Amino acid sequence: MTARPRRALRAAALLGVASLALTACAGGGDTAGSSQDPVDSETALEEGGEITVWAWDPTLESVAADFEAEHPNVTVNLENVGTGNDQYTALQNAVAAGNGVPDVAQIEFYALPQFALAQSLTDLTTFGADELEGTFTPGPWQSVTASGGVSALPTDSGPMALFYNQRVFDEHGLEVPTTWAEYEEVARALHDADPDAYLTNDVGDAGFTTSLIWQAGGRPYQVDGTDVTIDFSDPGTRTFVDTWQTMIDDDLVAPIGSWSDEWYQGLSDGSIASLVIGAWMRGNLESSVPDAAGDWAVAPMPQWEDGQSVTAENGGSSLAVPAASENAALAYEFVEYATVGEGIATRVEEGAFPATVAELEDPEFRGEEFEYFGGQAVNEVLADSAAQVAEGWQYLPFQVYANSIFNDTVGQAYVSDTTLDEGLAAWQESSVAYGDEQGFTVTE
Amino acid sequence: MAVFALVFLAPIAYSIYLSVFRTQLVGGTSFVGFDNYRQALTDPLFWDGLGRVSLFLVVQVPIMLGIALLVALAIDGGRLYGKSFFRISIFMPYAVPAVVASLMWGFMYGTRFGLVGNLNDLLGTAIPDPLSPDLILAAIGNIVTWEFVGYNMLIFYSALRVVPHSLYEAAEIDGASQWQVVRAIKIPAIRGALVIATIFSIIGSFQLFNEPSILQSLAPNAITTSYTPNLYAYSLSFSGQQYNYSATVAIIMGLITMVIAYVVQLRGMRKES
């Protein structure tokens, strides 16, 4: 109890540390791997070493094990740091703190620009990743190259399709809709026939909304370096808003949040009869809604105009090499192994939906009949969708933040008198304000 | 004390340091003086959140403490069958982590398949959706009340236990009624406990975070990212990377909480003496 002076010293020392941390915070990552010389991959693999991988994708476990088996000198520490946002938070914190940054990180497409812009990621062109164009389907490739260079390699993709409950459709004599206008009609017919049943659920989901706008031809975000345009008044957005506002007004979407237990219950008992969602849903239905086996089927995504075949991506993620990685060459070897190498086969086998052209065109892959889907060759529909993704979509370099406030703004249209239009306007306003504050040049 | 410095003083100092800077995704860090404070004090989102927790405080805390006090008096009054069973059972929810409690109530709140839905089906009632924007604050209040009634009850009960028996005996000789005993002896005797429980409840209300944050995934439109000041601070730093502004909001919130807690304590103590 006599150590007061020492205490003061200690506190002062801590303050020193604190300001150090801030400096690190301000500095951000080093210039993205520019000092890296092209490295001979064989050397990296032979020398071996240890890499840390942050990913929540369960199929990577086998991939990591196989990779280690093939390269005895390499150790892969696979850590599940949390799904999506939780991991981005951890990654941002680690980058800010300047230590504990992993060598490989799983990042969803929509979040990539944010990390790329902050120069937290190694440009994989250094390792010749730019030559992989054409290996991947256009949607994912566009996503990983949107910020210039190659920010990451796609692991899976989410070309959208219509998953529907055949049993419920049969029961009520419903036709599978091919356009959104038909989709609305079917939704009405189903809900009229059974007030407890809905064609789909939606309580406001940024990913879903932006994907539908994407499909409808809207391009609300235009990004060129730090010049950003945000405009939700273009015709594509209008098309989406007109239809979806009716769906909400007429109580045609179930007020159930996706991924909640109620959602799984609805998918299981048929009271949520369809989902327009990314291709990866195939695996989720199989593993998490086992009771509805045989009920579900897959059809092409409904179109905004009759006779078109345009789709969009919903979700999908990639593996990136953070700039702070001390073993970038080896990290890249792992990324390549998992995304274009032998890892793909393992991952597809375990239920992942690939992003590589070769797999998607592979007759064996396309022809596989899924017992869960009543023997339907589901991949055929999904792979076709992957080839039809509309071009030219961009995400904001602060999409993670923008999506986090989606429910504060657009979400209000689902629970109050606010219209989708007003909601989108509010979303735009908040996003612009944030962009300005963060030093971007934002135009509306 | 070194640990105390490490865990409290240094981060507080660091927060204050952070709060006078601004870091941008584009453009780096600059010193901005009190700009962040000016911004926070005119930020409608911050005031909305503060208003919400204040409402929560004014409604939930009296209900919770009221129930706790009544139960404590009932158990202490010896007019109860099986009082130790009551005591430990009502205290038990305190053992449930806020995370688990929120997950659990979240499951139960479901109007379609949850307990609320079950009850509606069974009784033909129409209990409205607890997760709708109008009711969500009450739903959160319910969870918090559930978690802490027993805890506060126990604090009151323990304080009641040490009231000298001579006081009761004297009252009995005077022929005082139960109610008079409660008012004239018991309540004044546990004023200290009441004040402390109130202070901690106020602090708890202002720091409301776990429950709304976990329910958010179930009711994303009802619980916005700035629903409570604490949630706002969290969203600012973790979704928006606005560490500086987040620190500012946290500091202002901490100051407000301290002032109110201090005032309550002064008032409570003055009445006592």
Add this chain to the structure above:
Amino acid sequence: MTALTASATGRPSPRLRSTLRPDRPRRPRSTLTTVLTGIVLVYSLVPLVWLVINATKTQADLFTSFGLWFGADFALWQNVVDTLTYDDGIFLRWFGNTLLYVVLGAGGATFLAILGGYGLAKFDFPGKRWVFAIVIGAVAVPGTALAVPTFLMFSQMGLTNTPWSVIIPSLIAPFGLYLMWTFSAEAIPTELLEAARMDGSGEFRTFFRISLPLLAPGIVTVLLFTMVATWNNYFLPLIMLRDSSWYPLTLGLNAWNAQAATAGGEAIFNLVITGSLLTILPLIVAFLLLQRYWQSGLAAGGVKE
């Protein structure tokens, strides 16, 4: 012999009655009070009953059966086994971590609270009022506000993603300190200490010989509170830890719950529910076992001004 007959006839002798008399005159038990308190009781217990019942259900039954009654299959044991073995028994690992954090964190916090509280109560030094203000202030500062700065600091020291990053912050329990402070002030008569000092007993000797035994109920109480706090700690480990093999139970459960929302993930709500039950059981057992101590601890001065 007379006493025996007396009690057998139900009329104990006056002497005997006075020693056996309960602390307070026994009043007639009231059904009304019991019913009213019973409502609160039901309110407290229903969710726990719900938890127990639903821990017996399979994933499928969870979705289809009434919440407050058992499902078609009684799958409790299967659920428990699944919970304990899922993902190579990671649940047990989390359990062990939680124990580690509780023993070191709560134990350390209690120890520091005893020293600090005792020191503040029994020694006079300038600025004592300020210390009090700071302690109350420390309670008032939102934990979320401290989290990020603490993280950045710890990160500089290389402590993040280690158990220390969870244990060190839990060492400080302002509420515990406060409790020990008031408790020490109440439970240990200053005259006793002065007498000991007069006798030439050193401060440490006085503390261990005289004060510590008197403080025992308070210590158990503080220990219990810090235990609950550490056991239920969520936010701090969420930020500090990345490696799921260092997760405490709360974080692990939330990770399981979040797994339902992962592309390629598997919804395991039944394990989340069973895991929740297993998480709270040890605390409830601790409550029951230590009941006698903490109640007297609270009573004897913990919350008196």
